Amino acid sequence: MNEQTINLSATIKIQSNTLSVDMDGEKVAMNMDNDEFYGINSVGSLIWSLIEEQEMTVASLYSLLTEHFSQDNPEQIKQELLSFLTECKQHGVVLID
Amino acid sequence: MTDNTPLCQTLDSLEYKLLIALTHPFPDQQQDQVANAIANHSFDWNHFLSLVLWHRLTPQIYRNLIDHRDSIPEHTFHQLRTAALNCQRRSLHQSAWLVKLTKLFDCQQIRFIVLKGVALSQLLYTDSARREAKDLDILIDKADLTQVEHLLVETCGFIRQIPSVDATEEEISYLNRFKKDRVYVHPRDKTMIEFHWRFLNEKPLLAVPFSELIQQSLPLQFHNQTISVLGEAHFWLYQSIHGTYSGWYRLHWLTDIAEMLVQHPVEWDMLLELADKHYCKRCLIEAVALAGQVYQLPIPETIHVQMHNNWRQQISLSLAMRLLAKAQILTPLIFAYRVMLWAPKRYYIYYFLYRIVQTSYSSTVYEHQHPVRRILYCLIRPFALVIRRLL
Numbered sequence: 481m482n483e484q485t486i487n488l489s490a491t492i493k494i495q496s497n498t499l500s501v502d503m504d505g506e507k508v509a510m511n512m513d514n515d516e517f518y519g520i521n522s523v524g525s526l527i528w529s530l531i532e533e534q535e536m537t538v539a540s541l542y543s544l545l546t547e548h549f550s551q552d553n554p555e556q557i558k559q560e561l562l563s564f565l566t567e568c569k570q571h572g573v574v575l576i577d
Numbered sequence: 578m579t580d581n582t583p584l585c586q587t588l589d590s591l592e593y594k595l596l597i598a599l600t601h602p603f604p605d606q607q608q609d610q611v612a613n614a615i616a617n618h619s620f621d622w623n624h625f626l627s628l629v630l631w632h633r634l635t636p637q638i639y640r641n642l643i644d645h646r647d648s649i650p651e652h653t654f655h656q657l658r659t660a661a662l663n664c665q666r667r668s669l670h671q672s673a674w675l676v677k678l679t680k681l682f683d684c685q686q687i688r689f690i691v692l693k694g695v696a697l698s699q700l701l702y703t704d705s706a707r708r709e710a711k712d713l714d715i716l717i718d719k720a721d722l723t724q725v726e727h728l729l730v731e732t733c734g735f736i737r738q739i740p741s742v743d744a745t746e747e748e749i750s751y752l753n754r755f756k757k758d759r760v761y762v763h764p765r766d767k768t769m770i771e772f773h774w775r776f777l778n779e780k781p782l783l784a785v786p787f788s789e790l791i792q793q794s795l796p797l798q799f800h801n802q803t804i805s806v807l808g809e810a811h812f813w814l815y816q817s818i819h820g821t822y823s824g825w826y827r828l829h830w831l832t833d834i835a836e837m838l839v840q841h842p843v844e845w846d847m848l849l850e851l852a853d854k855h856y857c858k859r860c861l862i863e864a865v866a867l868a869g870q871v872y873q874l875p876i877p878e879t880i881h882v883q884m885h886n887n888w889r890q891q892i893s894l895s896l897a898m899r900l901l902a903k904a905q906i907l908t909p910l911i912f913a914y915r916v917m918l919w920a921p922k923r924y925y926i927y928y929f930l931y932r933i934v935q936t937s938y939s940s941t942v943y944e945h946q947h948p949v950r951r952i953l954y955c956l957i958r959p960f961a962l963v964i965r966r967l968l
Binding site for chain 2: 496499501502503504508510512515517
């Protein structure tokens, strides 16, 4: 799946097979099905915390991020968000439906 | 004793003071202590690190020191970080297994209570990875032991470590009578799980029926699962007895008690009555008094009165402080002395002898030797221990 195929109206939630902990202010997620660890950078950790709190649509998440990073280019935020979500999906730690 | 055992320490050393400050339930003085340590050229960071590792406080200390990383010797910080990462990884594996076992046991209607480890970490620190734990301790009904072992070995791929897989029926039956748990290890991620059917090998202590424990257990949300932990009163008694029985050689047991004092205040008169019923009143008093003394926390009046009216309890507390300062695993002789702290009077001699002659749980002597050799071993063991100590 590439970034372009993620629909903004899709709902994101963390997979039930995933555990995560904080490490140095960043998240480490573990896929319990294959025991694979996945280190998440600081921006990814912020996204992760938001979807950990409650499942939400990609559009809502994008809106929260543009609010948080109001100084940054919205298009760049969108690209980074989609890239992160794609990577998470490939690791099997989030469900985008 | 492992290599990282601090050779000597005193509770009023700079290093120990920093350890206490960084694990204190009220972290007000942390910044002052860190500033003192950084400014003081005689502060021994290697010794501090060895204390952290020995007392199994790595995750807490690492988190509280991370903002000062530039002021800490690079080598020390690197070692601390590596140890913290290992703890993190281990606790993720343990949490994952706890989640998997919860689902599996729920399907099979096997009831269980999680005693310490990641569940205690979640309960006390609201983070399953905050507290260092070597293994998962799970209490089950002894009647479910065979089914639990079958699921663990056949479905999950664990290997029974104690008793070993080639133990005979006779040996297993012997261990089932006298021991409290079985140990399993997963070959892939090395997760260790202990399944307990009672709290201690010594039977009269906190010998609460499983049905009563489960009835009073509390639900805890753990990574989107609901697990059971001990009810508040049993939780207090178990934590107290575990530390007292071991002789408080690791500070993290006391850190938990201090945290419980702040977060889980109880009706002390009722708890003391229950503790008395289960032969662990003196353990409870020692745990609370020791935590109060080390962490400078106010001790409940009831405990204070009990402490000051009992000279044996005071001597015991003073011994516990020394043991804590020494950070040494109890020798059989000191353990035997401390039996007087918790054993009912009529059991003193029995437990004294039992502890002196009993072989180690992991000893292969039980499992592979002829009965005559086992008896000889038991007779020789106390002398062998004395000789080892002298040498």
